[in-house]
Amino acid sequence: MFTNASPGNGDPGRALQGTVVEPVPGRWRLVVSVWGALLPVPTDTAGFHITVALDALHPSSSGLPDGGSLPAGTTRTVRLQLRNPGPSPLQVLADPRSATPATVELPVQGGPSVTLPFTDASNPPAVVVPAFSSSMTVTATATVPTILEAITSTQAPDLLGTTGRVSTLTIGPEDLAPGLWRLNLWPPGPVGTTPSPSGTATVRATVRTPARDRTVSTGAPVVVAPGATATVTAVLHVPSTVGSTVEGLLAVETAVQGAEEDDADGPITSNSGDVLAVFPYRYTVAAALEPPTSSSATPTAPTTTTPTSAAPGPAPTTPTTTPVTTPVTTVTSTVAAGGAGTPPVAQAPELAATGVAVGDLAGPGLGLLAAGLVVLALGRRRRRT
DSSP: OEEOSSTTTTOOOSEEOOOOSSOOSSOOOOOOOOOSOOOSSOGGGSOOOOOOOSSOSOOEEESOOEEEEEETTOEEEEEEEEEOOSSSOEEEEEEEEEEEEEEEEOOOBTOSEEEESOOTTOOOOEEEEOTTOOEEEEEEEEEEEEEEEEEETTSOSEEEEEEEEEEEEEEOTTTOOSEEEEEEEEOSOOBTTBOOOOEEEEEEEEEEEEEEOTTEEEOOOEEEOTTOEEEEEEEEEOOSOTTOEEEEEEEEEEOOOSOGGGGGGSSSOOSSOOEEEEEEEEEEEEOOOOOOOOTTOOOOOOOOOOOOOSSSOSOOOOOOOOOOOOOOOEEOOOOSTTSOOOOOEEOOHHHHHHTOOGGGGHHHHHHHHHHHHHHHHHHHHHHHO
């Protein structure tokens, strides 16, 4: 992985950093290749300082499910952390992959159609191979016989395909490095003064790789300063298929940016797309959560329960509360023919509450009235005498 330690000043960088997530036990050999470089001293006398460390990135995660279930239609935020142990900044991002492999067609940088033969002004097509890919097949269909060449940004491996108007090349897992691959097409010639034949060609490339998990969304790349620890965020969007299992991995990778001759144009460049850490996840989709009931419901009126005796008997029943309304009785009074009618008189609430019929009080009331008149007449006669 190439990084640019001095962005914008034309220096392509003097630091290299590479990571192997699951190294095979045994003896390893590190090869440092220098090409196209203008060094102030010969390459064999230039000083190199190499550091090899195990578990130097200290990767960790939070919120990532490892079994269990998540409710359908919900989301969960996942945070991935790692440290940059190298001398140059790293630009990293999260790459969500499902556990199911698929055949994916790669977009061709520069366009799939090219004009043959290539010249110094030509821009050969290129593809970026994603991490975890197991094979890549490239096919070039041309109007003239040609041979297909696939070469990585580090110049190795450099592989050739078949010859003909249809040239194919299949690269297996032992040679397929993630990152940028240039695709060159070479028609025969020139021979002596005879130039190479002119023509056109169309390039197509497919890889066998774990499909991208579309239920996971990720943010923009994060820059990790030397010696610093950064957090990369991803969001799991739980699908609605209850009972299904979602399984995959979240890889933290360096961003792939352009070819080696463009290194001086950007602040940080990686041509191999190194995988720095891998975080597997797995969960089962459960039924969606029931929405909470509203707390603003109208309260019910309290009811009074009559205590029941402890004596044995039938089970008590819950008494019902009947609203009590105060009755108002309207009484109509009539007089003999020829007299004026008395307007209706409303019975007072206090009288109505006694439960005595108004008609039962008519006779006693008239008697009391007559007795009062007699007492009044006797009092007036006593005054006269």
